Amino acid sequence: MEKKFGLPKTMKDVVTHYCPGCGHGVIHRIVAEVIDELNIREITIGIAPVGCAVLAYDYLNIDMAEAPHGRTPAVATGIKRVQPNKIVFTYQGDGDLAAIGTGEIVHTAARGENITTIFVNNAVYGMTGGQMAPTTLIKQKTQTTPFGRDPKSAGFPLRVPEMLKSIEGAVYLARETVISPKNIIRLKKYIKKAFVLQMEKAGFSLVEVLSPCPTNLRLSSIKSYDWVRENMLLYYPLGEIKDDS
Amino acid sequence: MKNKILISGNEALAEASIQAGCKAYFGYPITPQNEITAYMSRQMPEKNRVFIQAESELAAINMVLGASAAGVRTMTTSSSPGISLMQEAISYMAGDELPCVIANIARGGPGLGNIAGSQSDYFQSVKGGGHGDYNLIVIAPSTVQEMIDLTFTAFDVADKYRTPVIILADGYLGQMMEPTTIIEKKETLHVTKDWALTGAKNRTPNAIHSMYLGDGALEAHNEKLQRKFQKIKKEFCLVEEISTNDAEIILVAYGTVARICKSVLRKLRAKNIKAGLIRPITLWPFPEQAIKKAASKAKFLLTIEMSTGQMVEDVRLATEGKAPVYFYGRTGGGVPKEEEIISIIESKL
Numbered sequence: 001m002e003k004k005f006g007l008p009k010t011m012k013d014v015v016t017h018y019c020p021g022c023g024h025g026v027i028h029r030i031v032a033e034v035i036d037e038l039n040i041r042e043i044t045i046g047i048a049p050v051g052c053a054v055l056a057y058d059y060l061n062i063d064m065a066e067a068p069h070g071r072t073p074a075v076a077t078g079i080k081r082v083q084p085n086k087i088v089f090t091y092q093g094d095g096d097l098a099a100i101g102t103g104e105i106v107h108t109a110a111r112g113e114n115i116t117t118i119f120v121n122n123a124v125y126g127m128t129g130g131q132m133a134p135t136t137l138i139k140q141k142t143q144t145t146p147f148g149r150d151p152k153s154a155g156f157p158l159r160v161p162e163m164l165k166s167i168e169g170a171v172y173l174a175r176e177t178v179i180s181p182k183n184i185i186r187l188k189k190y191i192k193k194a195f196v197l198q199m200e201k202a203g204f205s206l207v208e209v210l211s212p213c214p215t216n217l218r219l220s221s222i223k224s225y226d227w228v229r230e231n232m233l234l235y236y237p238l239g240e241i242k243d244d245s
Numbered sequence: 246m247k248n249k250i251l252i253s254g255n256e257a258l259a260e261a262s263i264q265a266g267c268k269a270y271f272g273y274p275i276t277p278q279n280e281i282t283a284y285m286s287r288q289m290p291e292k293n294r295v296f297i298q299a300e301s302e303l304a305a306i307n308m309v310l311g312a313s314a315a316g317v318r319t320m321t322t323s324s325s326p327g328i329s330l331m332q333e334a335i336s337y338m339a340g341d342e343l344p345c346v347i348a349n350i351a352r353g354g355p356g357l358g359n360i361a362g363s364q365s366d367y368f369q370s371v372k373g374g375g376h377g378d379y380n381l382i383v384i385a386p387s388t389v390q391e392m393i394d395l396t397f398t399a400f401d402v403a404d405k406y407r408t409p410v411i412i413l414a415d416g417y418l419g420q421m422m423e424p425t426t427i428i429e430k431k432e433t434l435h436v437t438k439d440w441a442l443t444g445a446k447n448r449t450p451n452a453i454h455s456m457y458l459g460d461g462a463l464e465a466h467n468e469k470l471q472r473k474f475q476k477i478k479k480e481f482c483l484v485e486e487i488s489t490n491d492a493e494i495i496l497v498a499y500g501t502v503a504r505i506c507k508s509v510l511r512k513l514r515a516k517n518i519k520a521g522l523i524r525p526i527t528l529w530p531f532p533e534q535a536i537k538k539a540a541s542k543a544k545f546l547l548t549i550e551m552s553t554g555q556m557v558e559d560v561r562l563a564t565e566g567k568a569p570v571y572f573y574g575r576t577g578g579g580v581p582k583e584e585e586i587i588s589i590i591e592s593k594l
Binding site: 011041042043045047048054055057058060061062063064065066067070071074075076077078079080081082083101103104106107111 | 442444
């Protein structure tokens, strides 16, 4: 009998530490499927961030490094420059990429570094217990915005691909979500395109993924998906934001 | 006769790094080490090697982390404030067991300080400027020739022990020009880096990380690191001793100050004062045995630094109370003068 569905080769057969309902598992799997389909597992090197995905090297069946918080694209740069024919990607959360690592992501894009970034935005700090993220929505309550995010004191949420759009070295910027099978299919298409562009040495590519964090949104898994649909999608429009391919 | 060239300490270090097989250099401009970055920006691309002017010292050292994880010889250079910024990643690399060479062409601090040479980063280099239980191998050249020779050594021991190595020089050594032997390609250590991230082809994946969450896992990892540091202490310690055999007075100084002390020594001997010099070349591991031995027969030791007194603490520990240890230092770009040192010694006699 032909096996129709199973674990991608790029995923290890282990139980992850992610909470029930968390988007990371789906996103890991999509990245793994893309790597399998492009047949690049043996030449791909990933860089895990500091944040909930810090243990990605325990789940993905590829060579991986774990970077200091926010410096993920700099570590990727070092790896890629000395091995330009390898496929290098970073997997970063909103704190890692859009708060502490803003400088690194901007300049990695500015250099047109031929790497791919998977940017997981769940509008909250997960691993540290639910503090405000740079992508936390206005009025959203978190551990450190107990009265809701007030732009007068806490500023406005960052739209990362839109911010990077003007940078010439960034060739592909897209945003999708994991809240429905339809979205997941489109997300996989974007991630695949980003990796293919890297294989073609086109330059810097980034796919943002809007992802539910039921634990820190203090919502059930299903309601956290609804929350992403009803709140995040209004502020973070989906689609290919830049495509210079 | 060997050919000699006149070259600055900074350029000598840069060229030696290239000859030692440095495949990737990442830097950020800061005085007084800019000659290194400039030299590398021209020479590395010509040799099809990697040069990046990073957006910050944070990025530069993390690019080093990446290149080292990928298995190549790599380095960054900076000066004191920039080295402060790098401490987090240096701690990671110690935990990751990633080899690299970091040259600190030190300047005066604290804060922005000034751009004159200084030895006030001794504590940061030797005691561990970043967080966690770790040591760095710290090598302190004293001449432009040593900026070359010890750079080769630095790359070799970094690879041998899988650990970051600091070359701690200062702005004077970086800027001064001296005749040196032409830098020739030397035999360097070749180690197999089967831990490197090169793509998991026909093997299980490699992971480079410093996080150990399991019960007791970090303790076990740290104990493993400590065994390595103890091994380094046993195997790798460089020191120069001059006229210590019959010395009653021991000067202890490294780097630029040791050069001054060599002149002082000649003048003291001319006055029939039996003085000797111990010059630590590795600041970690520290030459404890040489100092302990000298202290057992010396009237006193005098530590001289371009700082307000940092290495002197290790000198005191090494003497185990066998002889008094005095200190003389200049700070903020000040350089101890020969006559100042001589008058202190004469006042203690």
